[in-house]
Amino acid sequence: MGIEYKIVCDQAAVSRFDEFIRRQPFFVSYDAEHRLYNLRVPGVSKTEDFPHGYAAIEPDGVYFCDNLTATDSAARIFRSLIDQALLHSDKITVHEP
Secondary structure, three states, rough: OOOOEEOOOOOOOOOOOOHHHHHHHOEEEOOOOOEEEEEOOOOOOOOOOOOEEEEEOOEEEEEEEEOOOHHHHHHHHHHHHHHHHHHOOOOOOOEEE
């Protein structure tokens, strides 16, 4: 259980997220069955077997779940996703689904 967020952004940003996430040092793996990117900041001690967060690319944006295992690390990942969305969108909205 964690805190879920949705970053709604322009299609130009959505189309770039897969490549962006896979190039980041926090990218661990991709679960094709559930379409989830497993994300963990390197060098942060593991307190749980769960990643720091999950992301999923959706048609209108990106879903992010902070697993509450390392909140500072999850916040850094979330901020990176927001920055990427802003880079390729006129505006974004963030909400809890």
